[in-house]
Amino acid sequence: MSASRSVLLIIGGGIAAYKVLEVIRxxxxxGIASRCILTxxxxxxxxxxxxxxxxxxxCFTDLFSLTDEADIGHIQLSRSTDLVVVAPATADLIAKMANGHADDLxxxxxxxxxxxxxxxxxxxxxxWQHPATRRNMAQLEKDGILVVGPNSGAMAERGESGPGRMAEPPEILAAIELALAGEKPSTRAIGFLGRLPGGDHAPAAGSLAGKHVLITSGPTHEPIDPVRYIANRSSGKQGHAIAAAAAAAGARVTLVSGPVTLPDPAGVETIHVESARQMLAAVEAALPADLAIFAAAVADWRVADxxxxxxxxxxxxxxxxxLVENPDILATVAHRPNGRPGFVVGFAAETQHVIDYARVKLAKKGCxxxxxxxxxxxGVMGGDANTVxxxxxxxVETWPTLPKEEVASRLVAHLAQKLAAAKAG
Known part of the structure; x- marks a missing residue:
């Protein structure tokens, strides 16, 4: 492969296999190349x-294909890569790995x-909870296998719910990035939390269960006339990643999104708006919330007429x-005399004096x-990485440059701990 980094992706037989197509994309x-084995x-x-x-x-499927064996062979296939990823890792594949079986490609x-x-x-x-699976997972942990997920939630089978949902694509991608960097992704496989670089935990499955999390994302478009508008370069990638991470942590998530080209995160109620005034109305309609995260880059001004x-x-x-000023959504919600969310988070995208301006904004907005x-x-607005x-x-706590999915995972874990500490206090 010509790419500097590559992954061998093994796709197991589960309904979650469709999510792997998004991981590949x-x-x-x-810039990470992927070869794929499909069981x-x-x-x-x-x-x-x-x-x-x-x-x-x-896509490779057959162990006994003479052409494949002549061209590449299963040995070379498994070694001419930087990382092997199994998703979904079914109970059968986990059992084979734990016991050293080798009866297919x-x-x-x-x-x-x-x-x-x-x-x-x-x-x-x-x-997932069967003693045999727990035993097999314990063996894989002992063998040094890295694990991401599973999450808790509703299953494909009617009426089934609990731990066993495959991690969402942003979580898997963040784990891949960490593994390629030589670090250990956080794991929830054996009922404990792995440490992330920098000291924070990944969000535990169910750590936000029973909580309503309200998130804004993307830009707003303020019309000048029917074909022109005032906007900014926000892609919504960070806000959407936070919504996915909060849902993976078990929260009921309402995402109010400005115009973006991203798909709606799975398991999230997404409300689409255009302008700042529409976003404020959607946010107020979605309250009450236990946690509100305002990641949208709302236009400060709109055309008066x-x-x-x-x-x-x-x-x-x-x-x-x-031009006239748009409503300040963050300050409006943070200063609500009644129905203020238990914890309010704002975002500050700055081009200079980043921390100083953030401190001013913290005091002014009331978050x-x-x-x-x-x-x-x-490369920040519209890019895939962030330094926050x-x-x-x-x-002030400064994190290293990370994929936006990993920033989202860390932030959700951090906020889950804040909510838990507030409840305990």
Missing amino acids: RLKDR KAGEQFVTPLAVSSLAGER ASTALLATDKRVLIAPAMNPRM AASEKMKKDGGALPPLS DLIVANDVGGT HLVTVDG
């Missing part, structure tokens, strides 16, 4: 054509590899654009925490 966006059971949920189309490489490649292995378990809650028809240039004077970042350079500072009245 987003790996490619990050026979996995072919019941996704097709080799879909997998190969997204990966840009042939997937299990043979796993036994032959000399690379790190990351698995994303996915199965029915009773299967937007034209009802397209404005034409006729070679004369430029049309006057009289509990400001997540500040420097957007003065290129958590600013409170008690001080």
Whole structure:
């Protein structure tokens, strides 16, 4: 492979296999190449054509294909990569790995590899909690296998709920990035929390169970006329990643999103709006909430009188654009005399004096925490990574540059701990 980083992705036979297509697509966006092995059971949920189309490489399925053996071989396939990822890791694949079975291409490649292995378990809650699965997972942990998930929630089977849902694509991608960097992703597999770099925990499955989390994301578009508007470069990637992480932690999540090109996060109620005034109305309608995170880049101003028809240039004077301030959504909610969320988080995108301005914003807006970042350079707004500072009245905590999915995971874990401490106090 020509890419500097590569992953061998083994797709097991579970309904969650469809999520892996999104993982493949987003790996490619990050410049991470993927070769894929699709198990026979996995072919019941996704097709080799879909997998190969997204990966840009042939999808491997058969251990005894003479062509494959002559061209690459299962030994080379399992070793000419930087990381092996199994998703979904079914109870059957986990059992094969724990006991050294090698009766198909997937299990043979796993036994032959000399690379790190990351698995994303996915199965029915009773299967996950069965003593045999717990025993197999304990063996894999002992063997040094990395684990992401599973999460808790509703299952494909009617009426089934509990631990066993495969981690969401942003969680898997963040775990892959950490594993490729030589670090250990957080794991919830054996009922404990792995430590993340920097000291924070990943959000435990169910750590926000019973909580309503309200999140805003993306830009707002303020109309000038029917075809023009005032906007900014926010992509919504950070806000959407936070929504996905909060849902994975068991929260009921309401996401109020400005115009973005991102898909709605799975398991999240998403409300689409255009302008700042629409966003404020949607936010107030969604209250009450236990936790509110205002990650949207709301336009500060709008045109006082937007034209009802397209404005034409006729070679004369430029049309006057009289601007008025938009409502301050963060301050409005943080200063509510009744129904204020238990914890309110704002975001501050700055181009200079980042922490100083964040401290001013913290006091002025009346929120509990400001997540500040420097957007003065290129690649932050619309990019896949972020460097943030958590600013409170008690001080500043700075995190290293991380994928936005990992920032989201850390932030949700941090906030879950804050809510738990407030409840205990």
